[in-house]
Structure formats: C-alpha cells, structure tokens
C-alpha cells in the first residue's frame with residue numbers, strides 16, 4: 485500500500501463541511517489526515533495547485549455488461565472508464581447474460597471487481613431472468629453482496645411483484661431502483677413522441693410511458709410505506725409527481741442523467757442512434773422541468789445510465805438498441821450545464837454526484853473525513869475540452885456528448901488510496 489500526500493488542493497465536500505485549500509494524507513487505503521497544512525516525509529507527494537479535490541463520484545446507474553456481453557464493456561474496461569471520469573464507485577445493473585439474479589453471479593462480479601480501478605456495487609435482479617414472473621431470493625443476493633434491487637432495462641410489468649419487491653427490500657434496508665416504464669405504451673416507439681418523431685415519420689414513445697410507471701411506483705411506495713428510488717427521470721410530469729409524493733411524505737429519491745438536462749429530442753433530427761436511449765430525449769419544456777427539479781432538490785442525484793453498445797449495433801438508427809455511455813463525461817456535463825448556468829453551485833453538484841448516491845445505496849464512500857476510505861478525485865474546474873469518444877477508456881463509443889465542449893476535467897483519481905487514473 486502506498487502513502488500519498490496531496491498538497492494545496494481546493495478540497496470540497498458539503499457532507500463534511502469541507503471547503504478550503506489544504507492538504508490530505510492517504511494511508512492504507514484511508515484518509516489519514518486532512519488539514520490546511522500537513523507535513524510527512526517518505527511518502528509520494530502530489531502538488532495540486534489550482535485543482536479541486538472531492539470525494540470520488542458514485543455513479544448509481546451503470547451497465548457494465550459483465551457477465552456475457554463483454555464485447556460492449558466488461559468490469560475492467562468499465563471501471564477504467566469510471567476512473568477516467570473521476571468515478572470511484574459504480575452500481576452495476578443486472579441486465580447481463582445471465583442476469584444478476586443469483587448469488588453466484590453477484591460473487592463473480594465482486595471477485596472480478598476486486599482487481600478493477602473502481603469499486604463495483606452489484607445491483608441484483610428483482611425477478612428471475614428479469615422476466616417479471618418470479619421474485620429472486622433477496623436474502624441470498626444481499627448476503628452475496630448485492631446493494632440494491634432493480635429490473636432496469638426490463639421494468640417489472642406487474643404492480644403486485646413491484647409492491648412485494650419494495651416490501652421485502654424495505655425489511656432488509658436495501659433500496660429498490662425503479663426504471664419507470666409501461667411497455668404497453670412504449671410499443672415499438674424509438675424516440676419521444678412529438679414534433680420530432682412526426683417530422684421524421686418514426687414511431688414515438690409517449691411521455692406517459694414513463695409517467696404511468698412513475699405514478700405506479702410512487703403509489704406503491706406510499707401505500708406500502710417502503711422506500712423507492714426513481715431512475716433516470718426525463719419528463720416534466722414525473723418531476724411534478726415526485727415533488728408531490730415527497731410532500732405527501734413518500735420515502736422517494738430520484739436521479740436524472742446528464743443527457744436529460746443537457747439536450748433535447750432535436751438531436752434526433754440527425755437520425756443518429758447515439759442519441760437514442762430509454763427513456764428518450766425529450767423536448768425543451770421537459771429539460772427545463774428537470775433543471776427545476778434538480779434546483780429544488782426534487783431530483784436528488786445525478787447518475788449516467790452508462791449503457792455501452794458497439795458501433796455496429798448503433799449503425800442502424802431504427803434497429804439499434806437504446807443506450808448511451810456517460811462515465812467519462814458526467815462531471816464536465818454537470819459543471820458546464822448546471823454550475824455554468826447557475827442551476828447549482830459546484831459543491832452542490834459534487835454532493836449530488838457522490839455523497840447523495842452513496843447515502844441512497846448505503847455505501848461507505850462519498851465523503852472527505854479522516855478515517856474514511858481514500859476514494860477521491862482531482863479536477864481542473866477551468867479546463868475546457870472537446871469530447872472525443874475515440875479517446876475514451878471504455879470499450880464502446882456511443883456517446884451523445886461527442887463533439888461538445890465541456891468545462892471541468894478530471895486530472896487524477898484515487899480508489900482505495902491507490903492512483904488509478906492520471907490524465908496523460
């Protein structure tokens with residue numbers, strides 16, 4: 485284990501009340517000391533003049549594609565992309581092959597992740613094979629190391645199973661992460677149903693496909709008293725329903741993703757499948773509602789829904805699977821769009837990308853405290869850069885951020901006290 489003394493960094497962490505320029509000492513995988521001035525001989529030093537230092541980001545919505553779909557991504561490559569994006573923990577979604585519905589698969593993920601450049605927090609399937617027909621063994625999956633339950637990608641179609649999943653997960657103190665979608669409304673829709681789908685003459689997905697799902701999960705949470713986390717919120721109506729449910733006392737938390745606050749369905753006019761994901765990009769009024777939801781705290785966290793697919797799969801606009809990658813661009817997108825446009829302060833953004841998701845997942849990270857784990861990242865808040873997917877560290881290139889200019893760039897990432905990324 486190496487020791488590191490990082491000096492002159494602007495340290496930022498709302499959860500620990502840290503906002504000053506000083507030094508931090510990493511020892512045995514932990515934060516040994518933080519202060520305005522530290523001295524220590526014999527350890528490696530890093531001069532962080534001009535850089536901000538924050539808890540490593542915790543991305544609570546990532547598809548690592550491992551086991552089974554490793555031509556798109558695997559645990560190693562996904563964690564490499566995470567490290568390059570300043571992300572030190574990723575919640576790995578269960579729509580793998582096989583699905584993460586057995587203790588063996590959870591153990592496989594954790595074993596492979598033990599050598600990776602980020603921590604992997606496995607999310608187990610709610611139903612066997614993500615088929616919506618039979619609940620998995622929650623107790624055994626939690627014992628194997630699952631931190632949450634979700635059928636993301638194949639949302640649980642019957643309310644009964646979802647209610648039962650919420651009750652069971654609540655009794656175990658583990659969150660349910662809900663991909664809200666009524667597939668009977670999605671049908672064969674490719675993009676948001678509206679002016680753009682009409683102009684292109686392609687089948688649309690109505691906003692109601694998401695909203696009906698959101699309404700169901702909020703109602704179930706209210707009636708069972710169990711917590712629920714709403715994934716990738718993209719519509720104005722869902723934001724308003726979540727806001728109302730919170731006022732009614734529901735134990736609900738929510739996330740959105742950078743593509744929903746940064747772009748609209750006009751991107752689809754290019755007929756490029758790199759802008760297709762589920763839920764789809766929406767019109768400007770929804771984007772503005774997402775910004776409001778972020779601003780007033782209705783939307784608690786920011787995650788990426790990093791969903792790698794190959795260039796071959798994405799080549800056909802109509803046949804391509806849904807999903808965009810995001811691990812290497814989320815911090816820059818947040819700084820550019822949310823901090824740059826005054827939606828929230830930089831410390832608040834970092835908090836919503838690290839401490840808040842860590843709290844929802846009950847993971848012992850996302851904070852700068854002496855004795856805490858040494859998962860941290862350093863970034864230059866001023867550096868402006870253009871997104872070039874060819875330079876990404878993951879296996880896939882399906883980024884909706886390609887060609888965009890972003891502000892704020894990760895320079896160093898430490899996970900478990902080890903340097904796992906340094907910008908070349």
Ligand code: DOR
Nearest residue numbers: 547637761762791806807
């Ligand atoms: O766009 C998406 N891609 N949405 C999902 O729900 C699943 C994900 C994937 O696995 O590709």
Ligand code: ZN
Nearest residue numbers: 636637663715
């Ligand atoms: Zn999803």
